[in-house]
Amino acid sequence: MxxxxxxxxxxxxxxxxxxxxxxxxxxxxxxxxxxxxxxxRLERVSTGREEGxxxxxxxxxxxxxxxxADILSSASGRRLMERALALANRNEGLGAEGNTEIWKAKLVxxxxxxxxxxxFAEMPLNQLTEVLSSLHISLIxxxxxxxxxxxxxxxxxxWCIGRSDGSLVSYVIPRAVLMHxxxxxxxxxxxxxxxxxxxxxxxxxxxxxxxxxxxxxxAERAGFSAKVCEAPFLSPGHYPVVIDYGLxxxxxxxxxxxxVESDHMQESVLGDNGKxxxxxxxxxxxxHIIDGPLQGDWAYQPFSANGLPxxxxxxxxxxxxxxxxxxxxxxEEAGIPVSGAGxxxxxxxxxLPRMSNIRLVVGDVIPLxxxxxxxxxxxxxxxxxxxxxxxxxxxxxxLVGYRGGQVNPKTGDFVFQCEGIIDIGAEALPIYRPSIFxxxxxxxxxxxxxxxxxxxxxxxxxxxxxxxxxxSSGGSNRYLLLEADRQVSLGGEA
Amino acid sequence: MKLVAQLEELxxxxxTASDAGEYRLSGWRIFxxxxxxxxxxxxxxSPGSVYTPPAYREGESGEVFVVWADGKCSQAKVQxxxxxxxxSWQNDLQDWRQAAYEDPDGTTIVIPAPxxxxxxxxxxxxxxxxxxxxxxFGQLARLLAEKPMQAKMQAHINAxxxxxxxxxxxxxxxxxxxxxxxxxxxxxxxxxxxxxxRRLIKAEEWxxxxxxxxxxYEALQxxxxxxxxxxxxETTVILTPSVVEEMLGQYIVPNFSGQSVLEGQSAFRPxxxxxxxxxxxxxxSLIVDPLRPWEWGSYLVTLEGxxxxxxxxxxxxxxxxxxxxxxxxxxxxGKPTAIPQGTAGLFLSxxxxxxxxxxxxxxxxxxxxxxxxxxxxxxxxxxxxxxxAPQCIRILNGHLVGSTGVKITGNFFKDLAxxxxxxxxxxxxxxxxxxxxxxxQSL
Numbered sequence: 055m056x057x058x059x060x061x062x063x064x065x066x067x068x069x070x071x072x073x074x075x076x077x078x079x080x081x082x083x084x085x086x087x088x089x090x091x092x093x094x095r096l097e098r099v100s101t102g103r104e105e106g107x108x109x110x111x112x113x114x115x116x117x118x119x120x121x122x123a124d125i126l127s128s129a130s131g132r133r134l135m136e137r138a139l140a141l142a143n144r145n146e147g148l149g150a151e152g153n154t155e156i157w158k159a160k161l162v163x164x165x166x167x168x169x170x171x172x173x174f175a176e177m178p179l180n181q182l183t184e185v186l187s188s189l190h191i192s193l194i195x196x197x198x199x200x201x202x203x204x205x206x207x208x209x210x211x212x213w214c215i216g217r218s219d220g221s222l223v224s225y226v227i228p229r230a231v232l233m234h235x236x237x238x239x240x241x242x243x244x245x246x247x248x249x250x251x252x253x254x255x256x257x258x259x260x261x262x263x264x265x266x267x268x269x270x271x272x273a274e275r276a277g278f279s280a281k282v283c284e285a286p287f288l289s290p291g292h293y294p295v296v297i298d299y300g301l302x303x304x305x306x307x308x309x310x311x312x313x314v315e316s317d318h319m320q321e322s323v324l325g326d327n328g329k330x331x332x333x334x335x336x337x338x339x340x341x342h343i344i345d346g347p348l349q350g351d352w353a354y355q356p357f358s359a360n361g362l363p364x365x366x367x368x369x370x371x372x373x374x375x376x377x378x379x380x381x382x383x384x385x386e387e388a389g390i391p392v393s394g395a396g397x398x399x400x401x402x403x404x405x406l407p408r409m410s411n412i413r414l415v416v417g418d419v420i421p422l423x424x425x426x427x428x429x430x431x432x433x434x435x436x437x438x439x440x441x442x443x444x445x446x447x448x449x450x451x452x453l454v455g456y457r458g459g460q461v462n463p464k465t466g467d468f469v470f471q472c473e474g475i476i477d478i479g480a481e482a483l484p485i486y487r488p489s490i491f492x493x494x495x496x497x498x499x500x501x502x503x504x505x506x507x508x509x510x511x512x513x514x515x516x517x518x519x520x521x522x523x524x525x526s527s528g529g530s531n532r533y534l535l536l537e538a539d540r541q542v543s544l545g546g547e548a
Numbered sequence: 549m550k551l552v553a554q555l556e557e558l559x560x561x562x563x564t565a566s567d568a569g570e571y572r573l574s575g576w577r578i579f580x581x582x583x584x585x586x587x588x589x590x591x592x593x594s595p596g597s598v599y600t601p602p603a604y605r606e607g608e609s610g611e612v613f614v615v616w617a618d619g620k621c622s623q624a625k626v627q628x629x630x631x632x633x634x635x636s637w638q639n640d641l642q643d644w645r646q647a648a649y650e651d652p653d654g655t656t657i658v659i660p661a662p663x664x665x666x667x668x669x670x671x672x673x674x675x676x677x678x679x680x681x682x683x684x685f686g687q688l689a690r691l692l693a694e695k696p697m698q699a700k701m702q703a704h705i706n707a708x709x710x711x712x713x714x715x716x717x718x719x720x721x722x723x724x725x726x727x728x729x730x731x732x733x734x735x736x737x738x739x740x741x742x743x744x745x746r747r748l749i750k751a752e753e754w755x756x757x758x759x760x761x762x763x764x765y766e767a768l769q770x771x772x773x774x775x776x777x778x779x780x781x782e783t784t785v786i787l788t789p790s791v792v793e794e795m796l797g798q799y800i801v802p803n804f805s806g807q808s809v810l811e812g813q814s815a816f817r818p819x820x821x822x823x824x825x826x827x828x829x830x831x832x833s834l835i836v837d838p839l840r841p842w843e844w845g846s847y848l849v850t851l852e853g854x855x856x857x858x859x860x861x862x863x864x865x866x867x868x869x870x871x872x873x874x875x876x877x878x879x880x881x882g883k884p885t886a887i888p889q890g891t892a893g894l895f896l897s898x899x900x901x902x903x904x905x906x907x908x909x910x911x912x913x914x915x916x917x918x919x920x921x922x923x924x925x926x927x928x929x930x931x932x933x934x935x936x937a938p939q940c941i942r943i944l945n946g947h948l949v950g951s952t953g954v955k956i957t958g959n960f961f962k963d964l965a966x967x968x969x970x971x972x973x974x975x976x977x978x979x980x981x982x983x984x985x986x987x988x989q990s991l
Contacts, residue, residue: 092813102625103626119604125627150597244927458922
């Protein structure tokens with residue numbers, strides 16, 4: 055389906071709406087190709103087209119009902135409208151609380167072109183398969199230490215959001231990701247690693263064919279995994295820590311982003327009586343946390359799922375909490391501006407305030423030359439010793455490879471996991487098995503002292519808030535130094 | 549026309565038409581799920597809020613697997629088309645052909661076999677979707693009315709009803725009705741429970757869960773008594789059934805997937821199964837059982853057309869088989885097995901299971917882990933865990949004495965192999981409590 059057809063359909067359904075309340079229509083048409091190689095064999099090629107429509111209808115007092123179906127047609131839209139209205143009225147009859155904030159939303163009418171550099175089907179699937187096969191085989195040949203899986207996924211996700219106030223926005227989000235996953239078995243112990251390269255289209259495969267950047271990274275990580283298998287556990291404690299930009303994205307996303315989302319403010323550790331604690335110093339001067347869409351990024355989304363422009367928000371400026379991520383329904387209650395933060399997994403989900411690309415920006419940055427993982431570890435060590443930020447022989451732990459994390463926004467407890475640890479306080483750069491990095495979010499942020507290397511914002515993931523999976527991304531400088539803090543710890547011995 | 553009928557007509561045509569050219573098929577398989585659902589929610593004590601309005605959903609979607617005349621195969625996700633005419637599938641067919649690949653182990657279409665009788669439909673749920681939905685709204689109102697005054701409650705109720713269709717070119721044509729029901733709620737986002745079966749919750753199940761959650765909630769309101777001994781390496785760590793289920797999802801499901809084992813991505817090698825290596829204590833068994841009435845993971849036939857049957861993955865602590873889809877089974881040299889849906893359908897048991905209430909009375913020094921942060925970040929293949937559990941209940945001399953927070957560090961496979969590990973069960977819970985000796989420190 056073309057973008058204009060989608061707009062015409064949504065416009066037509068909205069024209070027939072004659073109630074006194076309010077209605078939001080979300081129509082989505084999504085196309086996806088996926089390929090997977092394992093240990094030299096092509097295991098799967100899959101294609102899929104998914105489309106559908108979701109309608110959220112509001113009574114005049116703002117009580118809503120929602121209906122969705124995986125079919126895109128005017129007839130289906132009319133049926134869904136009736137169903138959503140009936141549920142809204144039923145909900146009102148049961149005494150549900152209304153929310154009329156959407157009435158205040160500004161009128162938006164825009165259709166954005168597809169920002170991809172190459173069309174979805176520019177390279178046919180059989181040719182994509184050949185390219186991916188060559189990349190997979192090249193990886194196997196260059197690194198026989200691990201058993202390898204290579205997968206590639208490309209998506210074209212078209213949205214049209216219409217509202218009964220006459221707003222109508224449409225846009226296309228193109229995404230592509232190449233991943234290498236390696237598993238290493240050593241002396242009865244196992245470890246795995248995952249690296250990825252993302253972009254908007256199959257151009258990432260051509261880039262990889264040209265520079266083999268991901269292949270080198272995958273091989274390097276596999277070598278590291280092999281050492282991790284044989285490594286000891288770290289004694290639990292509070293150490294100076296260096297985190298890579300993937301983990302910094304995790305810290306900013308899990309520890310801070312979720313705590314400033316407007317629907318969580320009643321319970322957030324960064325809220326006070328339901329309002330964001332604006333003006334609270336949460337980090338040193340020179341530290342900023344910024345969230346906003348970046349074109350061409352994995353988590354790019356130009357409009358909210360409620361049809362409002364997605365804005366870039368300085369959550370923390372110069373160490374001070376300034377703004378939160380507000381959607382139209384709860385921003386005012388949370389004491390923050392509406393920033394178009396509503397996102398939904400699909401047309402069949404209710405949007406929630408959530409992040410797009412979140413980055414941790416540091417004022418004090420030490421330049422760092424390009425290098426492989428162990429060279430980086432040595433360069434970081436030398437740079438920090440030269441600045442007398444760390445002491446020779448004092449355990450300073452570089453956490454390698456972000457595996458994900460979780461936070462309890464109410465208590466401020468966070469946990470992160472990495473693939474392995476290097477002690478850069480020791481000249482021999484000894485390696486330890488992964489240990490949990492945990493503590494209190496405010497303490498972790500206050501412990502950030504400086505950055506090393508250039509800003510890198512392509513750490514990608516999937517955010518699973520309330521069971522809805524949406525793409526997320528972000529980063530920081532290549533590495534960040536965190537001072538030792540009693541409220542932030544690493545570790546444990548089995 | 550229904551999606552399953554559209555697809556059947558399309559695939560039969562390209563299997564038999566003499567002018568199908570490169571689109572000629574030698575075999576095919578269709579799976580279609582046709583469903584309606586009604587979901588209700590409660591956010592911060594507010595029922596039907598703008599983030600949790602009553603939500604109705606309908607859909608027809610599934611998967612197609614085709615084997616072309618040249619031996620290549622393709623698979624694709626599909627959903628109903630507005631017109632339903634065969635012509636509207638032309639673009640899809642072209643996509644599928646373009647995506648064709650060679651996979652000699654993957655082209656088997658199963659031969660029909662007798663199906664078991666399994667209860668997977670609760671007619672009361674069909675009634676809810678037909679409009680008789682007072683029971684769901686009543687449950688939400690009850691949760692709100694009975695919750696502790698000061699607690700902030702979150703809740704979700706979902707009823708799903710529909711049809712599952714499986715068709716194959718070898719003559720399998722199965723359509724059956726199925727239902728699903730989910731109830732979950734939490735108090736202050738600290739403690740909660742979940743119930744997911746193919747039928748509505750029974751009164752006694754409701755009461756049992758409510759009493760357990762309230763008991764834990766009250767214990768969490770108390771700080772640990774002054775002078776109470778902190779946790780130590782002597783402390784028994786007790787994983788609640790919901791945490792055990794999460795552990796099974798993180799460490800067992802990925803490592804017992806036949807595909808992972810065959811591809812070297814599992815903690816276990818094929819030869820470990822062939823040699824019946826002992827990996828757990830001799831009292832433990834692990835099965836996939838899709839035949840239990842009204843369980844979430846129960847079914848009559850897999851998406852590939854394999855009739856449901858019980859499969860033992862671990863017997864008396866020794867590896868038996870991974871779970872095998874049709875393609876994995878061919879590579880393995882065996883029959884396809886039962887398939888769990890996530891952890892649903894997977895059951896861990898122990899020959900010496902005791903009643904939880906009586907076991908609790910005998911715990912002198914323990915910590916009850918209600919939930920863990922970051923389990924999904926752990927390396928499944930290694931079995932290692934290093935987890936933060938900020939919401940736990942300290943147990944001293946058989947009593948829940950107050951809240952505490954701990955960090956636990958260990959290896960789940962070693963836990964299941966350790967002679968010191970004990971198992972307790974609460975009636976009506978799918979998974980047991982696990983009492984383990986593992987690394988534990990106060991937060």
